Each structure stands twice: as structure tokens, then as C-alpha cells.
Amino acid sequence: MAQKNSSPWVDYVIFGLTVFLVFCLIFESFIDLPSLVAWLGRWHPLILHFPIVLLLMAAAIGLFNRIVPKLLLTIATLSALVTAITGFFLGTETVPKGDLILWHQWMGAGVAFLAVLWYWLSTNHLQQTYLVKGIQVILILLVGFTGHFGGMITHGEDFLAMPRSKKLEKIPENPLIYEHIVHRVLDNSCIGCHNPNKSKGELLMTSIGELIKGGESGPALVVGDPVNSELIRRLHLPMEDEEHMPPDGKKPLSDNEIQILERWIALGASDTLKLSDLDNSEPLAGMVKKMMEEGTSNSWAKLPKVADSTLQNLASDYVTIQRISSNSQALSISVFLPPDYDPKNITDLKRISNNIIELDLSGIPIGEKEMEFVAMCKNLEWLEVDRTPLTDTEFDKLKGLAQLRVLKAYETGITDKSVAVLKDFKGLKSLYLWETQISEVGFTELKEALPNLILDHGIDPELKREFIEKDTIVDSIQ
């Protein structure tokens, strides 16, 4: 009668928590959590270790026909309930819930309920029945699966798979369509199951030849004919369809990726085709560029975290700080001229310098101090310093900004001396130098050094003249 010494309030607490968990699960879609409760959810990854250990221990003791200490079972049950409830809180932060989370949620709840049932049976002196044995076995299995699903949520679905060298190298500037684009798509989504180690449906997708050869369902690829290519047909099937690829539970291809595969097949599935071979009006060029751009936003994934509160503190009526997109650590900053300008308005942004991707300082009377700050923004891709009193001395500080894609420096005092700085921006795509002191010689030098650069130094003089002269509307009509 060891059980008698547990006080009734423990039973009440367990009962209360169970009711609360049931309530949460039933009314899930109607609940908006206050931040305190959401914060409690953050403890889930810590607390969850207790029920795993305690329940496994209790179940193991039970299965070895020993008496399970009541205290152990009580603590295990309580921890299972608290874990399930905090887990539920944590889960509400993800909308909509994916399959993994749903499975994890219901199995986790199952663990908690089974533990409560066991607790209830044991308080009613039913320690050694087969029912209890069954519960113990199921608990062990369920704890294992719940834990595994939870692990997949935090560490990715394939965290238990054999480590595979994932090459996420940058797509080159002028990629080969098959090698750098198509193969990359296939590698990310298909080759995991269609490789020499694991040729599902007897299909290999590691080379164009293998694709044409095909598998059980015939050739996967018909050159020039995407409509009759099994590969494309399966990609387009509805998600519920048995034959849809990639199969249930795997991440489907994006629309853009599917279109790339289709268009590449339609154009003859060449392995030598390059992006530069494609005409500008060819849709494939646009799709490939889109994919390459998505690649760049991935590089922002490594940026340090910056809190909303930090951004709010640094922003003002004249300094607008925005995330480039939601959930991104990449920042876009625009500065407007306040009546009482002080370089501190800009240099205060030092704290977040690594996160700044776009910086607009147009029209601000910036000098050396501000440019020293700009030089610290190592990840800067877009810089506007037009309509500023900059000269070569300050401009020289920009040297180290290796990521620059767009630079606007028109209406500044820079001269040919700055051309040397500009020439080093190998990744620069567009440069605006209208109304500077840079000479024709300087422009030519720049164009030679950076052949891919779009250099704009004002409206074409010929065209400008046509605009500035009298209107040319045809009089004959009137």
C-alpha cells in the first residue's frame, strides 16, 4: 500500500493538466497565445528530456516485473504532461503545421495520455495486469517515435541518414544549363532515390543518358518533347496521386524548377548549352536567372541574427530600417536628411553593419566618418551615395566591399582616381556615374576591366538632344 502516501493534490494536478491538454488539442485553431505562454513553449526542448528518460526507465522496470516506484511514475507522468503542453505552445508558433509537427504533436499527446492512464491504473492497484504491460510496451515505442519525429523537426528530415557531402556551391555567373542548373535541381530532389545505390523504379537520374534510358515506366526523358517525358508528367500530377514525384513527404519542386526542366527538355536537353547562348526573349533565361537570384538570398541565411527591438531603437523619423523580407536578417536602410544632421545618425548603425545589404545615403552630406562606417558593412550589395559631397579620398574607403552589385555615385565629386577602386568590384552589375568628374578615358578603362557591367553615365547625348529640342509631333494630322 505504498501508493496511499501520495497526497490527493498530485492527482488533482495530473487531472487538471490532462483536461487542459485535451482542451488545447480540441480548440487549437481558436487559440491565440499571449507572449508569456509562447515563451513557456520555448522550454519544450529542455523539458522533453525528462519524460523520455523517466518513462523509459519506468516502463523498463515494469517490464522486468519489478514494482515501479510510485514517485518515479508520478514525476514521469507530470513531466510528460508538461512536455506535451509546452510542446503544444511551441507548435502554435508554426502556422500552418506541417505533417511532421502534426505527427509529433499527436504522438506526444498519446505518450502523455498513456502515462496518465498508467498512473491512474497504478493508483487503483492494477500494477501487474497485461493491460499495464501493453501500455509499457506501447509507451517505449511511442516515446521513441515521438522523439525521432521531434528530432526531424529540429534537425531536418534526413538528420539520421548517412552523412552525404551536400555541395551548395554558388552557381557560376554564366552557368551550363545542365550541369549547374538542371543537375542541381535533380540532385536536390530526385537523385537521393534514383542513384546507383538506391535506384527506385530501376531509374537512375545521375546523367542525361540514364534519364533517356529510363526505368520501369519507360524513358524518363524524351528529347525535345517535355509533354511525353515521364519525368515531367509525374511532376505535374496532383500531390495526392500515387505516381506524383517526388513522393509524399518529400519537398516538391518549385514551379520555376519544373518550368526549367520542361523548357530545357523542349530545347533539346543539351549538356553544352550555356546561359549566354540563350536569347533574352527565351523564357529559360529568365527562369535560370530567377533560380540564381534565389541562390543569392540563400547567402543571407548566414547573417547574424538581429532583433526587432534593436531595429526599433536604431530607427528614427529619418532613418528607415526594414528587413528585406520577413524572417530575413538582411536589412535595407534608407536615410533622409534631418534638419539637424549629425554623422552620428549614420555611424550609430555600426551595431548592425554586418546585416546591412542595401544602404541608401542619397543626398546626405556624408564625409569621412560616414564612409568609414560604410566600409564596415562587409555584406553590402546595394549602395546609394549619389548627390553627396564625396571626393576620391572618401570614396577610397569603399575598397573592401566585395559583395557590391549596385552602386549609385552620380552627382559626386569623384574623378578618374576612383576608377581604380571601382575596377576592383568584380561582382558589380550596375554603376551610375552621371555628373561626376570621371572622364571618357575613365569610362573606357572601367568597361574594359568589367565587361559585364552596365555602366550608366547619363542619357545618350543624341537622345537627349532630341528631347530638349522642340516637340516633334506631326502637324499634318491636326
Add this chain to the structure above:
Amino acid sequence: MEEDKSKSENPLKVNRRHFFSQLSVGIGSLALGSLLIPDLFKGGKGPLASQPLGIPHFAPKAKRVIYLFQSGAPSQLESFDYKPTLTKRMGEDLPESIRNGQRLTGMTSGQDKFPLMPSAAKFAQHGKSGAWVSEFFPHIAKIADEICIVRSMHTEAINHDPAITFFQTGSQQSGRPSMGSWMSYGLGSENQNLPSFVVLTSRGKGNSQGLYSKLWSSGFLDSKHQGVLLRSGKDPVLYLNDPDGLSRSDKRHLLDHVSSLNKIHHVETGDDEIESRIAQYEMAYRMQMSVPDVMDIKKEPESIIKLYGEDSQVPGTYAANCLQARRLAESGVRFIQLYHQGWDQHGNLPNEMAGQAKDVDQASAALILDLKQRGMLEDTLVIWGGEFGRTNYCQGNFDPKNYGRDHHPRAFSIWMAGGGIKPGITYGETDEFGYNIVKNPVHINDFHATIMNNLGLDHEQLIYKYQGRRFRLTDVAGNVVNDILT
């Protein structure tokens, strides 16, 4: 979130629905219920709940829009949709197989004949892209390689008011928020010292249709997202300057005091519009400093004035508004909406349209060139177009020198430039009569979806729940036109 706060602070804001929803939680959750703020049965905001407002959903191609709206509907057949067949079959009746039951307006329903009328303006191909542009638009022709002409726009509306309301708000019936308000709501303000949505109007000599402030209304969105109409006269904003003897600090004290009184009133009534009002007073205070600076065209050099045309020195003209639009865009206004009235050529089309075109041609093209040399086409989307097209048959007397065209919703042309739109292409195609679309139709909903996409917004995710229904700019339709994106 604001809303929740004010609800918990102000008992008057709890309505019957909140009461019942709280009651039902009360029963289930026992003591722990107090932990969960009872927003039960409010339905949540769907996936948007996890998408904070004021931030693009994904990295945007454009940060702002300049919409050059040509109110009254310029004829596509005298501008960008070249139809030589109309010359060959001039005067012939429009075949019924082409009209195919299209409804007519009251203005031509009485006509017993629908004689095909060719364009009075000659067409030529321009630029490397070989885009067809009529001689009415010689300057736009010169920038053909910078723009994307869409010849396959279509709408459901057949009269001006519903058509323009459709373009501006995504619905033919008035009451929904304007595009600019949606963008302000979804993206927030770029410059805190200026409104994020500004409207400029001008009027040509041609037959014009009314413009109403409902076109730039914020509808059910917070009124701070409403378009601010800048007047075309000497003072863009009336009473912007403080009266003599009132210093800036006196003004500050005045506003602080008014604001504290308003806050008391807000606590009493819980009316959110009071908070908007407080914010608007603050905005007006900041605009006293920012607007005169932005609107001061005198700072522009001679060469820029000439680029836009001499008109740009005359306040209230389309050219002046275009130059103004560029200055506003530079200062971080998200959505700059221009309207130029006078494009409703039911009669006297060749003359009137030539005049209208003269008003807008040079300044529109100059705006593109000016934005381009400042690198602003990289992140500014410019749109030029009217609310529908015009018929390929003649309205009124058949006179190739002086004819009219009625409203035509089935196909018309617009153009766009910059902000993630492919330059130097012509998209979509109409049949040889220019009546029906035969390739790549673009509906107004698709147009809205595309613009939102370029601004980094998923048109299916920017949702506002009002009166028990979820609203989007594109309502329940719209596909992004990927083919015209860079």
C-alpha cells in the same frame, strides 16, 4: 496586436461575439484559461498571423510605384496596337463572328452599322525590340527598348467609373481600398516624413471624365493608408505654413496638448480612428518640413526641366507632375499615383488624341530616362495606361479625319518599365481586327498580382478581414505574369 491591446483595455470594445467567445473559453480552461488571451473564434488572421505587416513577404524587385494613369481610356489602336487590317477593310462592318455578342454602351447601341476605322496615326517599329508605336508618341517610341508593352489587357467593366474603380481597387464597386493603400498597408512607409501614397492630377483638353477621391481611399484599411492628394496650384498642401507669430516650438506644444486630449478621448470611446488622427497630425507636422523641400522644382537644373518639356515649369501640368513624381520617388514615397484626364475620345479622336498625347508623351518618356540615369529604374516600377480600350469601329459619322471610338473592355494596351519588368518586349497579341485577345491575356487581377509580386508581396497572403470576410486586392483571382518579369 494593437487591436487586442485596446480590447483588453477598453471594455466598450468587447462586443457580443467577444463575450460569447470568452464565455466558452471560461468553461473549458478553468483557472488556466486566464493564461490564454481569449481571442477565441476570432478566426485568427490565417497564415498572415505569422507574416508581420510592413515587411515584404519575399525580397522585392521594386520598392515603389509610379502609376501614370491615363483617365478616360486612350485608344490602343492609335498608340501601341498596330492593325493594318483595319486599313485594308476600312468601312466594312465588324463581322459578328468577331464581336461575338460583346455588349455595347448606350452611346453606340443605337448604331446599325459598326464600320471598321483604321488609325489616323501612322505606325513604325522602334528600337532594337522593334516595338510598334504610333507617331502620336514620338518620345515614347524613342525609349521603346526600356519599356514592356502589354497589348493584351482586358477588363469586365465597360464604363469609366466602374472600370477605373476596378483598376484602382480591384473591384468595380467602390468601397475597397486603393492599390496604393494596400501597398502602404503591406509595405509600410519608406520615409516617415511623407505619406506613403501620394496622388497628383492633371487635365488635358480632351473630353474628360471625373476623378473622385474614392479612387485613392483606404476603404476599410486604417485611414493613414489613404492617398494624399497634392494640389496642383501654388500650395501643394493648403495651410502648410504656420501663420505669422506661431513658432515651430509653439506648434509642437499645441500638438502635444491636442494629442493628450485625443488620447483621453480614445480611452473613453476606444475608437481606433482617433489614434489614426493623432498619427495624421504628427505626419502633417513633419510634412511642414518635408513637403516644401520635395515640391520645390526650382532646384532642378535647366537640362532636366527641358528633358520633361517646358510644361514642367507650369504647376498642375502632367509634365510638372511627372517631374514631381520623380522627386517624390527619390524621397521615399511608396506609391505615386498620377491621373491625366481627357482621353475619352468618342468623337474628334485624331485631333483630341494628338493633343492628349502631346501632353504626356515627352514627360512620360523623360521620366523613364531620368529615372534610368539615377539608377532608379532598378527599384521603381512605372506603369502607363488607361482603364479600358476603344472599339475598332467608328462611333458617329464615318470620317477617317474626324471619327470617334467607343469603350472596349476586351483588349487594350498599357506599358510598364523598371522595377523587375523585362525591358524591350511586347507581350500579348490581339486578332487582326484588334478586337479580341488571341495570345497571353492579362486580366486586371493578374496585373495587380504582378505588381504586388514585384513589390515583394504575395497577393494571396496580403489579406484584411473586414465584416466577416477576408479581402485581397486580387479578391479570389489573379496570376502573376511571370513572362514579363526579369
